[in-house]
Amino acid sequence: MTRAAVATAFGGPEVVRIIDEALAKPAAGQVLVEVKAIGVNPIDYKLYSGAFGSDQSTLPLHLGSEASGVVVAVGNITTGPGGPISVGDEVIVSGAKGAYADKLLVPADAVLPKPASLSWEAAAGLLVVAGTSYDTLEVTGVKAGETVLVHGAAGGVGSIVVQQAKARGARVIGTARAVNHNVLRGYGAEPVEYGDGLLERVKELAPGGVDVAIDTVGTDEAIDVSLALVDKARLVTIAAFGRAAEEGFPSVGGGNPQSAERRKKARLDLVAAAGDGEFEVTIAKTFPLEDTAKAHEELKSEHPRGKFILIP
Incomplete structure (x- = not known):
């Protein structure tokens, strides 16, 4: 089982709930991660705000895309961008669906080695x-x-x-x-x-x-x-x-496939650069997973400089 924060309707942060969900065992090419920290981003609350549509069939919406944690199980032949993945590895999860959870089943391609020099919080808030x-x-x-x-x-x-x-x-x-x-x-x-x-x-x-x-x-x-x-x-x-x-000038993100591909190719280099201290991710505030709605409410208003992080 895992506890997960989901949006049960479209609206403001009041629609966010914590639910219990069953988790399957990892299949080939999958990794089960015990989550230590979760990155919070504006896109997380925009997804349930109705800004991108309000298709009721998508509910409940599983929130979050980045986290850090420890691998607790792997499927057969499990290799990620940084090489083989083993139980006990400290990792960064990037581009996952439903990262607002205490356990996360993800494709191996979403899992990168976490440098020992990075805290769980900085690692979780890094790649977006x-x-x-x-x-x-x-x-x-x-x-x-x-x-x-x-x-x-x-x-x-x-x-x-x-x-x-x-x-x-x-x-x-x-x-x-x-x-x-x-x-x-x-x-x-x-x-x-x-x-x-x-x-x-x-x-x-x-x-x-x-x-x-x-x-x-x-x-x-x-x-x-x-x-x-x-x-x-x-x-x-x-x-x-x-x-x-x-x-007629460029934008990046917003579902742009070229942006997504550039960022994906750069993941290992960006993690290494952060691990080597070439740049730092400032953590503004941490919240327990149960306070996801509060974190989103505060993120929408003027807030301390840096990233918000959820702790399961």
């Missing part, structure tokens, strides 16, 4: 944000010596973009609330406060121009300022899909 960040940098082709403007630079994805762009040798200007400016300076970025006059403040910091703009917030301000500064081919958003379609 790091994969999204990597995607934006690949699409825009960020190179050493370029100036990159990151909107929402202190957020879950934005902070990883900053660190990965710096690792590529780029100069980074990041928009954020003043309370987060010292954090951005610690990552080697030059912070700027968003709001009225943002375009002028960025131009003052970068009189020679900006090469790339990466939007992680989806506001009209972020898009308008970016369009005024960079070529459309070197602007990317992870949130403003409507504006991207209207204006």
Whole structure:
């Protein structure tokens, strides 16, 4: 048996329930993981909000896609992206369905080795944000010596973009609330406060121009300022899909199969980079699995910087 958090209807976080479910034994190519920590992402509550439809036949919706834990059983001939998988392995689960659970039966392809240097919480919250960040940098082709403007630079994805762009040798200007400016300076970025006059403040910091703009917030301000500064081919958003379609600049995520493939191919490298300390995932807050609805409610409002994590 496993306890799992599911959405029993479409609506707000009040529709989330904890249920008990039977689990089959792993078949060939499957792995059973005892979950230690679970990553929480905005897409998790958007799926039951009705934003992507409200087909009643899909209920209950099993939530979550990323976790970390220990392998407790394997099927025959079980090999994952990092090689053979054995009972007792500490692993990261990525791209799974229904990761909000205390036990998780997943395909071996969704299981990657967890570096010992990463905590359960950091490992569980790693690959959605790091994969999204990597995607934006690949699409825009960020190179050493370029100036990159990151909107929402202190957020879950934005902070990883900053660190990965710096690792590529780029100069980074990041928009954020003043309370987060010292954090951005610690990552080697030059912070700027968003709001009225943002375009002028960025131009003052970068009189020679900006090469790339990466939007992680989806506001009209972020898009308008970016369009005024960079070529459309070197602007990317992870949130403003409507504006991207209207204006003709790239977006990543949102069901884009090319994005999914890029992120999948990069998983092992991203895990290794995090394990080696090349970038860090900040944990904002942890919640017991029973408080999934509360976690979603808080994530929808202004909240501490970093990832929310559920603990079974």
